[in-house]
Amino acid sequence: MGKKARQQRGRVLAALDELRTRIGLAMGAARNARAEAEFELATLELERAIVTEGYDRALLDPSLAPRPGDPVSTAVWRRLEQVRAAFGQEWADGPARLRSLVAASAPGPAGEPPGRWLGRVGTDKGLTAPALWRIGSCSASGTKDGSDDDAFDVAVPLLDESHLSITSAPGTRHAVDALVESLLMRVLSTFEPGAVRVHLWDIGQLTAVLPNFYALSRTSAVTVHDPTRLVDLLDEFSGHIRRIHADALQGGHPSLRAMREAAGKRIEPWRIAVLYGSGEELEPEQRRDLKRVASGALDAGISLILVDVPTVLGGSVETISLRDERTAYCGMTGPDLVVDLDPPLPGAQVSAAAGAIAKALVAKQGGPRGFTDLVPPELGKERSTEELRTPVGFDEGDPVEVVIGDATPHALIGGPSGSGKTNFLYALLGGLAARYSPDELALYLLDFKEGVSFAGLAPGRKDESWLPHARLIGVNVNTDREFGLALLRFLADELRRRSAAAKEHEVTTLAELRAADPGGSWPRIVAVIDEFQYLFAGRDSVTALATSLLEDIARRGRSQGIHLVLASQDVAGIEAFWGKPAVFEQCTLRIAMPKARRVLTETNQAAVTAPRWHAVINHDSGVSHGNRVAHIPDASSPGVFARLQRSLWERYASGHGSPRLFDGAVAPVLIESAAYVELAEGVRPRALVGQAIAVSDMAFGVELPRAPGRNLAVLGAAQRPAMSILDSAARSLAQQFRQGEVEFVACCLVDSCAPTVARLTDQLQRDGHKAELVPGDELGERLAAVHAELNDDGTSRVLLLYGVDAALPTLERKEPGKQSGLDVLRAILKQGPAHGVHVFGWWRAVARLKDTLGFGGTEDIGALAALDVQGSDLGPFCAGQVVHWSPRPGRALFFDRTTHSAPEVMIPYALPEEES
Numbered sequence: 001m002g003k004k005a006r007q008q009r010g011r012v013l014a015a016l017d018e019l020r021t022r023i024g025l026a027m028g029a030a031r032n033a034r035a036e037a038e039f040e041l042a043t044l045e046l047e048r049a050i051v052t053e054g055y056d057r058a059l060l061d062p063s064l065a066p067r068p069g070d071p072v073s074t075a076v077w078r079r080l081e082q083v084r085a086a087f088g089q090e091w092a093d094g095p096a097r098l099r100s101l102v103a104a105s106a107p108g109p110a111g112e113p114p115g116r117w118l119g120r121v122g123t124d125k126g127l128t129a130p131a132l133w134r135i136g137s138c139s140a141s142g143t144k145d146g147s148d149d150d151a152f153d154v155a156v157p158l159l160d161e162s163h164l165s166i167t168s169a170p171g172t173r174h175a176v177d178a179l180v181e182s183l184l185m186r187v188l189s190t191f192e193p194g195a196v197r198v199h200l201w202d203i204g205q206l207t208a209v210l211p212n213f214y215a216l217s218r219t220s221a222v223t224v225h226d227p228t229r230l231v232d233l234l235d236e237f238s239g240h241i242r243r244i245h246a247d248a249l250q251g252g253h254p255s256l257r258a259m260r261e262a263a264g265k266r267i268e269p270w271r272i273a274v275l276y277g278s279g280e281e282l283e284p285e286q287r288r289d290l291k292r293v294a295s296g297a298l299d300a301g302i303s304l305i306l307v308d309v310p311t312v313l314g315g316s317v318e319t320i321s322l323r324d325e326r327t328a329y330c331g332m333t334g335p336d337l338v339v340d341l342d343p344p345l346p347g348a349q350v351s352a353a354a355g356a357i358a359k360a361l362v363a364k365q366g367g368p369r370g371f372t373d374l375v376p377p378e379l380g381k382e383r384s385t386e387e388l389r390t391p392v393g394f395d396e397g398d399p400v401e402v403v404i405g406d407a408t409p410h411a412l413i414g415g416p417s418g419s420g421k422t423n424f425l426y427a428l429l430g431g432l433a434a435r436y437s438p439d440e441l442a443l444y445l446l447d448f449k450e451g452v453s454f455a456g457l458a459p460g461r462k463d464e465s466w467l468p469h470a471r472l473i474g475v476n477v478n479t480d481r482e483f484g485l486a487l488l489r490f491l492a493d494e495l496r497r498r499s500a501a502a503k504e505h506e507v508t509t510l511a512e513l514r515a516a517d518p519g520g521s522w523p524r525i526v527a528v529i530d531e532f533q534y535l536f537a538g539r540d541s542v543t544a545l546a547t548s549l550l551e552d553i554a555r556r557g558r559s560q561g562i563h564l565v566l567a568s569q570d571v572a573g574i575e576a577f578w579g580k581p582a583v584f585e586q587c588t589l590r591i592a593m594p595k596a597r598r599v600l601t602e603t604n605q606a607a608v609t610a611p612r613w614h615a616v617i618n619h620d621s622g623v624s625h626g627n628r629v630a631h632i633p634d635a636s637s638p639g640v641f642a643r644l645q646r647s648l649w650e651r652y653a654s655g656h657g658s659p660r661l662f663d664g665a666v667a668p669v670l671i672e673s674a675a676y677v678e679l680a681e682g683v684r685p686r687a688l689v690g691q692a693i694a695v696s697d698m699a700f701g702v703e704l705p706r707a708p709g710r711n712l713a714v715l716g717a718a719q720r721p722a723m724s725i726l727d728s729a730a731r732s733l734a735q736q737f738r739q740g741e742v743e744f745v746a747c748c749l750v751d752s753c754a755p756t757v758a759r760l761t762d763q764l765q766r767d768g769h770k771a772e773l774v775p776g777d778e779l780g781e782r783l784a785a786v787h788a789e790l791n792d793d794g795t796s797r798v799l800l801l802y803g804v805d806a807a808l809p810t811l812e813r814k815e816p817g818k819q820s821g822l823d824v825l826r827a828i829l830k831q832g833p834a835h836g837v838h839v840f841g842w843w844r845a846v847a848r849l850k851d852t853l854g855f856g857g858t859e860d861i862g863a864l865a866a867l868d869v870q871g872s873d874l875g876p877f878c879a880g881q882v883v884h885w886s887p888r889p890g891r892a893l894f895f896d897r898t899t900h901s902a903p904e905v906m907i908p909y910a911l912p913e914e915e916s
């Protein structure tokens with residue numbers, strides 16, 4: 001072998017040696033790792049066996065007990081001893097820590113022993129609620145005889161935090177009652193009276209629930225509900241939750257708790273509903289409603305305590321399951337620990353405590369609330385920019401508000417006669433007027449009922465004061481549906497005016513308009529129409545027009561701050577009659593007096609059960625979750641409203657004149673009318689014939705330019721209004737002429753009217769005018785003279801002919817070679833007006849007027865006042881129109897060809913002898 005070969009072999013052997021070494025090393029490591037893994041497995045298995053058996057028992061078990069010299073046993077037992085020592089060290093202060101935690105979370109009556117608080121009335125204002133409420137204790141060792149050091153308090157969350165579900169075991173109902181009673185007592189004794197309301201509902205109806213709470217059940221603190229009507233309770237809660245959410249969300253808060261924190265005061269009471277079930281499932285519908293309520297309840301301050309109601313609730317729920325009379329499992333402590341329930345509170349002491357809280361609550365609520373409680377301490381402080389808001393009644397001492405604004409622009413009030421609608425309106429008007437100044441709120445009040453319900457708000461004989469917010473008061477308008485129409489027209493005009501202003505300022509709502517035009521006068525308008533169904537009482541043009549105007553105002557009024565408050569005894573039927581439910585839909589605020597029908601939705605029965613002098617106030621179009629039942633204070637007894645009115649009057653009257661009072665039962669007085677007061681001597685005299693049925697005080701008049709046709713015919717047999725029309729025409733004319741410029745020639749052919757006509761001519765003479773009373777048998781002669789004198793000497797002549805039809809037989813008589821009296825009268829009617837000679841005549845039948853005019857047509861009668869005559873006869877005198885007129889006492893239909901497009905109803909003035 002050469003040198004080279006030897007070297008190569010040496011290298012191979014070296015390489016093989018290295019390989020062997022490396023393999024040997026690798027083999028050894030694997031063995032070691034395996035041994036380690038086997039050791040670990042053995043320790044874990046042993047550890048599991050010991051833990052499963054229990055540390056103390058395993059010590060005594062020969063197969064598990066420590067085996068000195070066995071590394072596995074030694075390692076496991078050493079490790080477990082270390083863990084045990086560390087745990088013992090940590091838990092040594094566990095009970096103490098739990099005790100102090102519960103003490104901090106359940107302060108005062110929430111956690112302290114009853115001896116320290118039971119019987120004392122709570123003082124906590126209720127800004128926040130304790131997080132936990134004590135129910136018993138527990139010991140860490142799980143044994144009842146654990147040392148005191150080992151025991152800790154067990155408390156559960158409730159208000160704002162959690163619902164509570166309690167499950168009884170056989171024979172433990174008494175213990176459940178005691179548990180609920182002491183929980184509720186802890187809650188009720190923590191806060192000042194009124195901060196918590198408890199609702200009890202017992203499906204079992206077995207015994208009285210919580211009899212020791214009897215005294216409280218007579219106050220708002222505890223309400224025992226009809227066991228058959230869980231639906232009512234749930235409805236009430238749904239409504240409450242919606243309301244709280246709406247209020248809270250509006251303020252940007254997620255819950256009542258957040259709202260309370262932001263406001264720095266308690267806003268609403270907490271509510272706890274205790275539902276006692278029978279362990280059986282509820283009906284599916286009830287279960288669904290209950291779940292729905294439960295999920296939103298906590299944020300609205302409602303906690304449910306379900307006893308044996310097997311249902312899964314939304315929201316957080318704490319559970320307590322009784323094992324026996326004294327012990328229970330509880331969700332807080334888990335299934336391994338047994339809670340020793342606190343012993344029941346002594347019954348007599350609970351009754352006494354309930355009595356004390358009830359007494360304090362009644363004292364705090366100050367007994368029943370009255371009208372003055374609706375009035376704020378300072379008058380007129382609110383602004384109506386966004387809405388109108390006032391309390392109108394009380395729910396167990398707490399005010400219940402009505403809001404008129406964007407969401408609830410219009411209100412519908414219903415209730416049978418005597419149920420308190422008018423009283424409610426007074427409460428509403430009082431509350432609003434006391435909060436908003438007349439610059440913020442204007443009232444238009446119309447009552448179609450017979451009676452004078454709103455009359456007291458205008459100045460009267462006994463009381464000179466008026467409600468300064470009222471701009472119009474209409475009473476006794478039951479026969480004057482046109483007045484309702486006039487109000488609606490006025491509101492529609494105002495709506496247009498506001499829309500135009502808003503457009504000009506490039507805004508859309510009243511709030512924006514007020515911001516854009518701070519100097520303008522843009523009060524919110526509330527128009528109240530009591531017994532509004534009268535508007536639709538006939539199948540005629542008034543109904544048709546009223547319907548469309550009302551719809552328009554209801555639809556567009558919301559954004560322009562024009563609000564309707566419609567009240568009626570019975571809403572039934574009107575809806576169907578209209579065929580258009582638009583107005584009802586817009587009336588999202590519904591007020592149902594006891595026994596009201598159709599105001600709330602069909603399934604909402606709250607009005608059926610509402611007690612006397614209460615109202616169901618519903619801002620949700622009558623759906624039952626919107627119900628709030630409030631006691632309405634007496635606002636309509638003599639003197640009650642008047643006191644507020646006087647204060648408001650003293651405050652605002654100088655800046656706000658008295659409202660216009662339209663009283664359909666009283667004939668207007670000519671000399672008091674605005675039109676008469678404004679009369680002045682002038683070139684275009686105007687004879688006033690009656691008051692218009694309008695929102696403002698307006699008169700109808702016949703203008704008397706020297707032009708053909710300017711004569712007036714009064715038609716019909718009704719004597720008093722006929723006299724009145726001619727009387728007011730003459731007296732008003734007399735005001736517009738200087739002495740000597742006008743001459744009145746009166747002739748009365750109806751004996752019973754003679755004294756009135758004589759009084760008129762006397763009066764005209766006393767005013768310095770020439771006024772002559774011509775005997776009936778001399779009429780022909782006098783007419784002839786007047787005709788002969790027709791010239792333009794500047795003097796005006798007015799012929800006042802009363803019952804002229806009676807003269808026709810005489811006037812018709814013809815003497816040879818002479819014009820008959822009738823011909824002369826016709827000539828005067830035709831030619832007279834152009835020369836300043838006008839006939840104001842009263843014909844008692846249309847046919848007689850036609851006879852008088854002959855074939856000459858009706859143009860010579862330029863103005864007409866119809867009394868008890870048929871509309872169908874009037875067409876020829878009203879430019880050929882079809883005239884709808886149902887004669888009614890004290891009213892006339894007036895038409896003037898030169899100024900009217902259609903005849904209008906007017907009210908003749910009182911005769912002077914009737915004026916009082």
Ligand SMILES: Nc1ncnc2c1ncn2[C@@H]1O[C@H](COP(=O)(O)OP(=O)(O)OP(=O)(O)O)[C@@H](O)[C@H]1O
Pocket residue numbers: 415416417418419420421422423424449569613614632633634635636637
């Ligand atoms: N809340 C109340 N408290 C005390 N008395 C009241 C209350 N509400 C109404 N009253 C009285 O009951 C009577 C009838 O009330 P109201 O006139 O308001 O009823 P209404 O529903 O308007 O009846 P109608 O439609 O017949 O006018 C009145 O004498 C009134 O003073």
